[in-house]
Amino acid sequence: MQFVISKCVAWGDGKTSTQDWQQYAQNLVTQSQSLPLPTLTQMPAMQRRRLSAFAKITLHCALEASGDYQHDIASVFSSRHGDLHKTTKLISDVADKEALSPTHFGLSVHNAVGGLFSIFTKNKAPLSAVAAGEDSFFMGLVDAIAKMQRYGYPRILYVYSDQGVPEHYQQYVKQQPDNIAVALLIEPGNNSANFELNFTSQIPNLDEESSQLQALDFLRFYYGDSSQLTIESKRFNWSLSRNEK
Amino acid sequence: MSDLSTQVKQLIIETLDLEDIETSDINDEEALFVDGLGLDSIDALELGVAIKKEFDVKIDGNTDDSKKHFYSVKTLCDFIASTRA
Numbered sequence: 001m002q003f004v005i006s007k008c009v010a011w012g013d014g015k016t017s018t019q020d021w022q023q024y025a026q027n028l029v030t031q032s033q034s035l036p037l038p039t040l041t042q043m044p045a046m047q048r049r050r051l052s053a054f055a056k057i058t059l060h061c062a063l064e065a066s067g068d069y070q071h072d073i074a075s076v077f078s079s080r081h082g083d084l085h086k087t088t089k090l091i092s093d094v095a096d097k098e099a100l101s102p103t104h105f106g107l108s109v110h111n112a113v114g115g116l117f118s119i120f121t122k123n124k125a126p127l128s129a130v131a132a133g134e135d136s137f138f139m140g141l142v143d144a145i146a147k148m149q150r151y152g153y154p155r156i157l158y159v160y161s162d163q164g165v166p167e168h169y170q171q172y173v174k175q176q177p178d179n180i181a182v183a184l185l186i187e188p189g190n191n192s193a194n195f196e197l198n199f200t201s202q203i204p205n206l207d208e209e210s211s212q213l214q215a216l217d218f219l220r221f222y223y224g225d226s227s228q229l230t231i232e233s234k235r236f237n238w239s240l241s242r243n244e245k
Numbered sequence: 246m247s248d249l250s251t252q253v254k255q256l257i258i259e260t261l262d263l264e265d266i267e268t269s270d271i272n273d274e275e276a277l278f279v280d281g282l283g284l285d286s287i288d289a290l291e292l293g294v295a296i297k298k299e300f301d302v303k304i305d306g307n308t309d310d311s312k313k314h315f316y317s318v319k320t321l322c323d324f325i326a327s328t329r330a
Contacts, residue, residue, distance in 0.1 A: 046283055049262040099298055102290035 001145045002193035006155070007185035009064040010219055011038060011057045013178055018223075025223035035179045043120060050103055051116070054083040057181035058113045058161040059120070065183035066157045070121040074147065075157040077114040078130040078140025080175075081165055083107065088166045113161070126151075134175060136160065137182075137214035138231075138238050141197065144186055159183045160215050174209050182215050198239045206234045214238070249322045253296075257318075260295040261288050273319040281317075289315060296321070302328045 013035050015024055023029045038060035040048055051059065058077070066073050086108045093100055106112070111129035118127055126147070132139035137160045144158035164177025189195070210233050221229040221240065231238040254268040257277070261284065275281040278289060292315070293304050302325055304311050314324035 045265065046285075049264055050287075099294045102294060103287055106287065 001142065001149075001197045002189035002195070003145050003148075003197070004187040004189045004192065004194050005184050005222070006187050007065045007067070008182065008219075008222055009061045010180070010182040011061055012180040012216070012219075021219055021223045025220045047116075047120060050107065052083055052086055052107070053179070054085065054161065054163055055107070055113050055116060057179065058159060058183075059117060061161070061181045061183035062113075062117050062157060062159045063121070065159075065185045066121075067185070069155060069157070069185070070117075071123050072125050073123065073155060073157045074125040074151070074153055075114065075117070075123075075127045075159065076130060076140055076144040076147065077111065077117075077127065078132070078136050078143070078158070078160045079110070079113075080131055080133060080136040080162050082110045082131065083112065083163075084169065085163065085166055088168060114159075117159075133235075134209045134233050135214065135236055135238075136162070137218060138197070138199065138236070141184075142199070144184075145197070148186060148188060153188075155185060155187045157183065158186055162213070162215070174211050176211055176213055176216075178213055178216060180213060180215050182219060194243050196241050196243065200237045202232065202235050202237055206232065209234045249325065250318055252299075253318050253321050253325070256295055256299055257282075257292060260291055271318060273322075274317055277315065277317055277321075296325070300325050300328075 010021055014029065015021055016036060016038070020029065035053065035057070037053055037056050040051070040056055040060055042063065062075070063070060086104055090100055090104055090108055110131060111127070114127045114129050117123065128143065130136065130140040130143050140160055141158055144156050147153070148156040159181070161181035163179045165173050170177070210231070214231060214233070217229065217231055218240070227242050229240045250273055251268055254271045257263065257271065258266055258268065271282060278284045296302060297304060304314070314320055
């Protein structure tokens with residue numbers, strides 16, 4: 001699958017600007033555990049007040065990457081866990097027989113952030129929400145590229161985000177607990193593709209999941225100098241290559 | 246009565262994450278929804294749950310009566326006080 005990335009916006013622990021990510025790709029910054037939150041001043045305070053950290057970092061990237069196209073661009077939102085901190089709070093309220101918060105309930109579904117994006121931008125274009133285990137970043141990207149090609153879109157917005165899981169779930173997840181949101185403005189790569197993505201099934205499947213977050217591997221590659229990125233997951237072999245400019 | 250009014254305002258601010266608003270910014274007689282404070286239908290649901298929890302009152306869904314009770318801080322206080330009478 002060939003495609004062009006015309007804009008990339010990412011937000012993570014201690015890394016919020018292009019310069020931060022470039023330094024990250026050069027291994028110049030040490031991992032910071034604190035997650036600053038974007039101000040999202042473009043959003044009215046009455047809408048902004050209900051946003052969780054997960055929603056804030058995801059919406060920031062989605063709005064910045066889609067820019068002038070945000071009102072009518074089709075999009076794919078991917079996340080392995082979604083807003084699990086919110087969901088966990090609801091589940092413990094159920095267990096404690098507490099009344100559930102209607103707001104939290106409404107915003108805990110997997111496509112909630114995509115919904116918030118479309119409400120704020122008044123965007124009525126098709127939008128889908130994807131979850132694909134440890135392969136969520138790359139499978140969501142596959143979905144976005146496939147949709148763009150199939151429907152002949154001039155461009156599509158791809159957004160991926162995840163947070164470290166709440167304490168209750170930590171023993172079940174091997175993946176590193178980073179907070180990360182990344183949004184890509186993707187265009188068809190007819191004659192001038194700058195990336196090519198390929199994947200094959202892992203046969204037989206590996207015993208263990210990878211501890212690496214694919215989105216962070218991608219960002220290290222995107223802002224770095226190497227021409228090829230290969231990643232093994234439990235079920236797939238991913239290969240992303242960059243064409244010489 | 247004014248104690249109850251402050252308590253209701255505090256509940257509204259905390260429940261609905263109204264970050265930059267103080268109890269003194271909310272007028273007792275002013276509309277809570279759409280005009281006035283500018284709350285929306287999700288806030289109405291959220292506030293309903295919070296009032297039920299905090300004051301142990303029963304609210305009948307989306308009826309004309311409940312719309313009247315939720316008009317302003319004053320109507321809410323009157324409603325809560327009436328259930329205690």
